[in-house]
Amino acid sequence: TQLLEQSPQFLSIQEGENLTVYCNSSSVFSSLQWYRQEPGEGPVLLVTVVTGGEVKKLKRLTFQFGDARKDSSLHITAAQPGDTGLYLCAGMNRDDKIIFGKGTRLHILP
Amino acid sequence: DVKVTQSSRYLVKRTGEKVFLECVQDMDHENMFWYRQDPGLGLRLIYFSYDVKMKEKGDIPEGYSVSREKKERFSLILESASTNQTSMYLCASSLWNTEAFFGQGTRLTVV
Numbered sequence: 001t002q003l004l005e006q007s008p009q010f011l012s013i014q015e016g017e018n019l020t021v022y023c024n025s026s027s028v029f030s031s032l033q034w035y036r037q038e039p040g041e042g043p044v045l046l047v048t049v050v051t052g053g054e055v056k057k058l059k060r061l062t063f064q065f066g067d068a069r070k071d072s073s074l075h076i077t078a079a080q081p082g083d084t085g086l087y088l089c090a091g092m093n094r095d096d097k098i099i100f101g102k103g104t105r106l107h108i109l110p
Numbered sequence: 111d112v113k114v115t116q117s118s119r120y121l122v123k124r125t126g127e128k129v130f131l132e133c134v135q136d137m138d139h140e141n142m143f144w145y146r147q148d149p150g151l152g153l154r155l156i157y158f159s160y161d162v163k164m165k166e167k168g169d170i171p172e173g174y175s176v177s178r179e180k181k182e183r184f185s186l187i188l189e190s191a192s193t194n195q196t197s198m199y200l201c202a203s204s205l206w207n208t209e210a211f212f213g214q215g216t217r218l219t220v221v
Contacts, residue, residue: 040217042200042212097155098143102150
C-alpha cells in the first residue's frame with residue numbers, strides 16, 4: 001500500500017518565523033500536489049511538482065520534490081497569520097487513485 | 111478557473127433517512143471523487159468515477175452508493191444514514207492522471 005506520511009502533525013509558531021513541513025513515502029510518485037485547507041472549506045490546490053529535484057515558489061512558499069520522487073517539502077518564509085490552515089500533500093498511486101497524507105495543521109500566532 | 115460545486119454546505123438528517131449529496135463540475139473532467147474527512151483519519155476515498163456510468167469503490171464504500179449519469183455530475187447516496195456517517199464530505203474532479211480540484215465541502219450531521 002502506498003502511503004504518504006506528513007510531519008509534523010501539528011505546528012504552532014510565531015508570526016515572522018520560518019518553517020518546513022514534510023511529506024514522505026517509501027514509494028515513487030509521478031507527481032505530488034500540495035493543498036491548503038481552511039476550517040469548513042474544501043482543500044485548495046497550491047502547487048504540483050512533477051520532476052525529481054524540482055523547486056517551485058509561490059510568494060513566501062517554496063515547494064521541493066525529492067530527487068527520487070518519494071518525498072516533498074514545503075518551506076514557508078516569514079510566516080503570517082493568513083498561512084494558518086491544514087496543509088495536505090497528495091500523490092497519484094499505481095492504480096491512478098489520488099491518495100492523501102493526513103496533513104500538517106499549522107497555526108501562526110500573531 | 112475550475113469550479114466544483116457541492117449542493118449543500120450543511121445538512122442535518124435523521125438516522126435511517128436516504129441522503130443525496132450532489133456535486134457538479136464545469137471543466138469537462140473525466141474523473142470525479144467522493145471523500146470523507148474526519149479528525150485524525152484524513153481524507154478517505156469512498157468512491158470514484160472515471161467516466162459516465164462508471165464507478166469504482168474506494169477505501170470505505172460500505173453504506174454508500176454513487177451515480178454518474180452525466181459527465182459533470184456525481185452524486186453520493188447514503189442509503190440509510192447512520193450516526194457514524196456524520197462527517198465532512200468532499201467532492202473532487204480531475205483530468206486523467208492530474209491533480210484534483212475540490213468543492214467547498216458538505217458538513218453532514220446525522221442525528
